[in-house]
Amino acid sequence: MNKEEIAALPPKIEIAIKAGRAAADACADDGGSANCDRVVIPMPGVRESWVKGLRGYLQQANGWHCRGFHLDTPFAGIGNRRYAGVQAMHKSLKDQGVACYVWYQMD
Structure with a gap:
């Protein structure tokens, strides 16, 4: 990713966060595991x-992942709500042409 692509990210990230917030708010059940799900842009x-x-x-590279930028998840929820929000953020960024993936870390 070059500097121009990074400079174009802020509005895309804001759109994704809005989508994540809406999905998390729409999810009534916050049961499930308290996973540390978040969207990562390599x-x-x-x-x-x-x-x-x-x-x-920005996380350093390790044996399993290249260096990646972990996005904030500024919405309520730690279980199903967080999952719904992160999935919506991921879809929004992919639809905007941003290469990204979802990081799952189990507790």
Whole structure:
């Protein structure tokens, strides 16, 4: 991902967060596991300074994943509501042409 692509991300992320918030609010049942689900945008070779101001954090690469930007999930819910919100964020970003995936971390 280059600097121009990163500069185009903020409005796309805001649209995705709105979609996630709506999906989480529509999910009445917050049962299920308290997983740490979140959307990740792969950013191999990207410097920390390039993503300053974006809503999330840049994780270092490890043996299983390339360096990626983990988006904030600023909506209520830790179980089914969080899952619904994160899935909506993922779909929104994919529909906007952003390469991303969902990170699942079990508790």
